[in-house]
Amino acid sequence: MRRTDAFAVTIALLALAAPALAQAKADVPAQTPQAVPVPETRPAAADKREEPGKPEEAAPEAPPGPDGPAAPPVRETLAESDAAFSECTAALTALGARFEVRPPLTDADERDCGIARPLAVSEILAGVELRPEAVLRCATALALAEWTRDFVVPAARRLPGRGPLAGIDHGTAYLCRPRNGVEGGTLSEHAFGNAIDVAGFRFERGEALAVTPRTGDGSLEEAFQEAARKTACLAFATVLGPGADVAHADHLHLDVKARSGGFRLCQ
Numbered sequence: 001m002r003r004t005d006a007f008a009v010t011i012a013l014l015a016l017a018a019p020a021l022a023q024a025k026a027d028v029p030a031q032t033p034q035a036v037p038v039p040e041t042r043p044a045a046a047d048k049r050e051e052p053g054k055p056e057e058a059a060p061e062a063p064p065g066p067d068g069p070a071a072p073p074v075r076e077t078l079a080e081s082d083a084a085f086s087e088c089t090a091a092l093t094a095l096g097a098r099f100e101v102r103p104p105l106t107d108a109d110e111r112d113c114g115i116a117r118p119l120a121v122s123e124i125l126a127g128v129e130l131r132p133e134a135v136l137r138c139a140t141a142l143a144l145a146e147w148t149r150d151f152v153v154p155a156a157r158r159l160p161g162r163g164p165l166a167g168i169d170h171g172t173a174y175l176c177r178p179r180n181g182v183e184g185g186t187l188s189e190h191a192f193g194n195a196i197d198v199a200g201f202r203f204e205r206g207e208a209l210a211v212t213p214r215t216g217d218g219s220l221e222e223a224f225q226e227a228a229r230k231t232a233c234l235a236f237a238t239v240l241g242p243g244a245d246v247a248h249a250d251h252l253h254l255d256v257k258a259r260s261g262g263f264r265l266c267q
Helices: 003-027 045-050 082-094 138-156 220-232
Strands: 098-101 105-107 110-115 119-125 128-136 165-170 195-203 238-240 252-255
Touching: 082 098, 082 138, 119 138, 128 138, 128 195, 138 165, 138 195, 138 220, 138 252, 195 220, 220 252
Parallel strands: 128 165
Antiparallel strands: 098 119, 105 110, 119 128, 165 195, 195 252, 238 252
């Protein structure tokens, strides 16, 4: 068969099959695309607080102990070892001091204040009253007792007509407050039981001697006060008194604050 005859036959066959192909296509149902399922979304945890009707729950409070709410802890730096405390109280007892060990002391409004093992001291030496009773750390009480024994008692013998030292009056021992009472300032050493303000001295006879500016009056009272003040620097790290500033015009501030290199501030 010639090529032209074969091509004519193919065309004829395609023409005969066209109606059948069109009918088959019409009988096939149209395929519609199906939607892809979208997973349900839930609000994040951070958004739950904003849902109406679902207020955020408060964390439950810890139940109080058997004796009620616990007191604020005394800060760790104020703690003393059993051995150090026992040694200190034994030394105080040997000096004839009268004192009572009190429970840990804190302040409700200032968690940094306090004394881990406070002593309430009524006599700093045998026969030498501390008035009023002073609440102090043991180290502070021991420094006060040793200073009184070694320097104040011997100096008091030089004052005519007064007899032996009978007592020390103080203005402040433990007190949770800033330095010089300046609001918002650094806490005073009084806030840790490290300080005491000596306001005066009493004797078995004669007049008491108050701490006051005495510069240049040339009296034995001036000499006694200066002797007490100067020797206090051998027992305490800080000594401030009349002339140092206005806040210390009527007392000797004595404290045992530890400083780098053992530095002492004596004014």
